[in-house]
Amino acid sequence: MFAGAASLSFRYTILAGLFAVLIDSDHLIALTHLDALSRMSHSISFGIISVIVLMILFGKRNYLLGAAAIAGLLSHLSFDTFAGDAKFPLFVPFYNHQMSFPHETWIFFELAAVLSIGIVTILQRKPYKDTNSCSSIQL
Numbered sequence: 001m002f003a004g005a006a007s008l009s010f011r012y013t014i015l016a017g018l019f020a021v022l023i024d025s026d027h028l029i030a031l032t033h034l035d036a037l038s039r040m041s042h043s044i045s046f047g048i049i050s051v052i053v054l055m056i057l058f059g060k061r062n063y064l065l066g067a068a069a070i071a072g073l074l075s076h077l078s079f080d081t082f083a084g085d086a087k088f089p090l091f092v093p094f095y096n097h098q099m100s101f102p103h104e105t106w107i108f109f110e111l112a113a114v115l116s117i118g119i120v121t122i123l124q125r126k127p128y129k130d131t132n133s134c135s136s137i138q139l
């Protein structure tokens with residue numbers, strides 16, 4: 001949710017927080033005893049698929065929505081790393097093994113989350129239109 005605040009929008013802050021929490025719902029797959037790689041949602045490919053699905057469903061031009069999903073994923077990885085549970089299949093399906101990250105790397109995941117949503121927020125801002133400047137005065 002902290003990373004979502006970089007969007008300067010309550011709506012996207014909540015959305016990034018919700019996404020960060022929902023990522024752990026992949027534990028439900030483990031409950032079904034299917035032969036699947038655990039923690040599939042803790043991967044970059046899951047983040048990209050989420051962005052594509054969300055943008056198709058809710059708005060093709062809403063890049064902030066996609067950034068909120070990526071920020072939610074990175075924040076979640078940051079929290080898991082901070083909590084000492086830093087083993088993810090980050091590059092699945094290209095590298096089908098769990099990758100371990102040292103405890104200190106949580107800050108890099110969180111910074112990447114803040115930067116991803118912060119940069120998109122800046123890029124999506126409409127240019128400031130100064131109607132009171134001298135150039136707009138008609139003589």
Ligand SMILES: [Zn+2]
Pocket residue numbers: 023024042076080
């Ligand atoms: Zn997790």
